[in-house]
Amino acid sequence: MQLAALLRIVVACAGIAMGMQVPKKDHDAKRYFAVELDTSTSSKPLADFITQHKQLFHYEHSVRGLDDHFVFSIDKKHDFASAIGNFNTDDEQLFKRSSGFEDVYDSIMSNPHLKSIQILEPKRLEKRMPVMITDDDMYGRDDSPGDSSQKLLNEATQKLSINDPTFKEQWHLINTFNPGHDVNVTGLWYEGITGKGIVSALVDDGLDYESEDLKENFNSKGSWDFNDNRNLPMPTLYDDWHGTRCAGEIAAVKNDVCGLGVAYDSNVSGIRILSGPITAEDEAAAMIFGLDVNDIYSCSWGPTDNGKVVSAPNKIVKKAMIKGIQDGRDKKGAIYVFASGNGGRFGDSCNFDGYTNSIYSITVGAIDYKGMHPIYSEACSAVMVVTYSSGSGEHIHTTDIKKKCSAIHGGTSAAAPLAAGIFALVLQSNPDLTWRDLQYIAALSSVPVNENDGNYQDSALGRKYSQRYGFGKLDAYGMAHFAKDWKNVKPQAWYYSDLIQVNDAIGATDADKVIKSVIDVTEQDMNVSNVERVEHVTVTVNIEATFRGKIGVRLISPRGMISELATERNGDRSMSGLKNWTFMSVANWGEKGTGNWTLEVFSFDTEGTKNEIKFVDWSLRIFGESIDAAKAETYDLDKDYAAVRRDRLAEDEKKKTTISSVQVTTSKAASSKATSATKTTQEPETTTTSTSPTSSAASSGDVGEGKTEYKSDHFGAYFMAVALIGFVIVVLVMRYHRTPGGSRRRRRRDEYEFDIIPGEDYSDSEEETDSLDLGERNDRPRGSEEARDRLFDELHAETLPDYEEEMFRIVDDDHEEGEGEGKKPQKSKDETQTEDAAPSSSQSFSVFVPTNFAPLFGRHRYPLSPAIEIISQSHSELEDIKLTLATSSETLFDTRGFVSSYN
Structure with missing residues (x-):
């Protein structure tokens, strides 16, 4: 069986x-x-x-x-x-x-x-149909072209031999009525950037591949009809003109028919899904059809734009889009372009559309031929850019079915394919761009428009952002040239918060109440999640309400950027609330991400509708660029990355605890060894510092701009440090063994509470160039010093003074002058300045020795953390010799009794 x-x-x-x-x-x-x-x-x-x-x-x-x-x-x-x-x-x-x-x-x-x-229930997806222009929309239209812009049109016509009869009407390519309000593409055409080698798939109601304007650029391999289950997507219904018009905007060829496309040498394929009911399986298959052929998927459709619907793609469709961005374009990712929607006149928002608020799509809004915001274009925090479409009395001029031309195309349906055509030019300019790199370039190269409108905010990218206009209007020439020298960002990474339970309510009598909930994203959270900076932010909420359209939701980032996630929709009277609904924002692009993310839930109940709201729970997700590309993962929609983050934090804490224990053990061992090597009972107070787990986290957790790797392990570094110290000690012992008189001197030196190590002379003096060369002699003759040492040993070998005498007493630097029997001598101005230059964390000790002992100490450096002050005393004359060793500055003494400092 x-x-x-x-x-x-x-x-x-x-x-x-x-x-x-x-x-x-x-x-x-x-x-x-x-x-x-x-x-x-x-x-x-x-x-x-x-x-x-x-x-x-x-x-x-x-x-x-x-x-x-x-x-x-x-x-x-x-x-x-x-x-x-x-x-x-x-x-x-x-x-x-x-x-x-x-x-x-x-x-x-x-x-x-x-x-x-x-x-797999059958359903219909709706086209973003052109919005009819009313008499009110005809205000202020200027039918007189400007002289300068007319010159640009004539120049393009002559240079490129353009004979298309409606080219002069295609104001979105060259606007002669409102100069500057076009996509600025002719400069690219002059450079040969016309979309060659790029294929845009129109996921729509079909494509008239027999059209004189499209047949030369039609790609059959990337096409399929999911409505009639066949290869070629020929329109068959009376209203199957939408996809053909959109295709003409992109790739209408340069000939003598209608106009031409913005990327007139690119190819287009047709994926037909809007001419009848389809299942989620059909839709999923359509979104990834021809991944080896199609580069861009232009989608001018979605849920009904009536201000009443909250709808998202089925999970199987989401998985298909993830496959598209992971496997499309040779693993660089397919480009999904969605129209923001035409429900603006009904108060609709594209954040209630699960296609436009997907992180995998570039959501495109519309502006008209005057650069104004048309009333139909939906605004939301998912809008990335805008480009031209109908409004203020004008439409988009393009090709049509049955050998006709169209002068009434419009809506965000026309904006999305125009953007797709511009993206085709950009991909020809730089074919190596990933799907995320294209979004970066769109955000960074777009031109702000109507800055006195749209509530612009300053984003972390150094660009202005508006939920009406996104980061601005697309500029084809600027974007393509910006892309040429673009260096691709590192792979994607993501942070998942835990589910935050709120369970707070707004009643009918406290409509002014605002419920606030905060998620604190720490540096460690971002580090273990491998996220360096923010790109997309999503918020998933569960909110109950008696009037869904009156729910207000606002996200405030740690930087203070505000994303209005849920705006008022008076037509949405559903009582079902928002169940596991995900909002998305691109407004936080470029932010660091750490700090308090505040979600505010409130009511738009201004008309006494007595709306009752219960904010149940929410979660936050941050998608962005990875810290370490080597640790990048393949995203899995089903994986609980919040649990992964918690596990990594626990693992990180465990490693830090282990490292802290190793440090403490090493410190104790070193201290024990130092104690056993001396006969003195007094211990220096600050020779060894143990690192606590907290300080360990702080020190190991900061790498550059928070680029901590959650799997870092410093045990090897500590081991090497201990081994190096041991090696230096062995070298020093060997050196002193072969020094004349070294044995006798070593007996007395062992009684000091610090080691004497052959040193480097970092003095500014040009006469002395002593250096530590692992025991080797330097270039300077040392005969006089050796003779002096031998003379010293012969005279004093058996008569070395008792170090318990007062003149050898070690006192704390903080010892008050006049306290006890030994007074600290007055320091010179130079010495005081040198001492002040040392780090404040250094601690000092004073050692009183006779002047004739200076040669014994003058040739050696003391690699100790605390500052050590050696004061030579001869009769009534005192001579200060000081040594300070610190991270950024060291002060050495020499036999002449002056202080020299070096960095």
């Missing part, structure tokens, strides 16, 4: 491999659903599922483009058909444990290879 099941799979896969054709669906008789199984290592889980449930389910085909998803069906007349529902996908129509079929339910749910189930 399993062999037969496998055979059916092979046959089905072979059919799909030959194209995208699948068995025609009969939604009247069957209920379809997609099953996600873990088949990464074997196809056996699928064969077992087919065999086990063959009496109930019929295997249809694999999900096109997603290897681990498979489509099944069940007869609608079967009693179990109504029980089939979603599992690990959407919150609606959940899989139920139906009476009489408990064993079937338990068998499915206990399958260790089952990951999700998605119901």
